[in-house]
Amino acid sequence: MDKNRLTGAIETLKESGVRMTPQRHAILQYLLSSMEHPTADEIYKALEANFPNMSVATVYNNLRVFKDAGLIRELTYGDASSRFDANVEDHYHVICQTCGKITDFDYAPIDLEHRAAEGTGYTVDSHRLEFYGTCPACQHYKKIQ
Template identity: 60%
Template sequence: MSYLVDQSIERLKYNNVRITPQRHAILEYLIDKDTHPTADDVYQALESRFPSMSVATVYNNLRLFIELGLVKEMKYGDSSSRFDFSSTEHYHAICTECGKIEDIYYPGLDDVEVVASNLTGFEVTSHRLEIYGLCPDCQRK
């Protein structure tokens, strides 16, 4: 994991972004926790280490990370956005009962944008695949 943190810090430096302790902690949290947290989750997890940090600081840093391609924002209807460190292209399985999100890595879909472009003539800029169902914990309930 520290490799991903180091690599991300280098990308920030390359883009002339100052590495503050808060930025470093937010990035490290997103990499270490694969729970797809909300901005509020990040804030609550780090507020004891950074008592003067505001929720706005977390949002601003998440926006910066999104602009630089380090993080993806996952929007689902009216609920809070979730944030995902994006080191590799992957998809998501989402529990319709508890909201848990699991990453799915499926290399077979790597060329889906090319195929879609060839079939439709669209200039494809991105794609998103989500699978919905009940997670193992909710199935046991």
């Protein structure tokens, strides 16, 4: 993991008057090191061994704190639970419809917001674009079946 991102994130939180606690540090570290866009429950389970007394509510509370501080993004898809992405740069996602894996797809943001605004009378300030298909692993699995 990029150590600077963690220290930068801690710094950002400090500036917003958010205390650093062991649980917070661990959740943040896990999010920043993960490329897997984990759910709250996955984070909870991953840290359970090191924090046997940690409550699920703590995970949710802190995810909200991080989100409010602009450090992470919440992603909601068809499945029940939200996923969290520590990459807040502009990027799109490709999602495997077989296993649910989410992969980043870096691409220059499309320029359609003003057209959407014109076409509907809304003011538009952001957009979300996702691609659906099959990841390499699941393609392979389907082939050998």
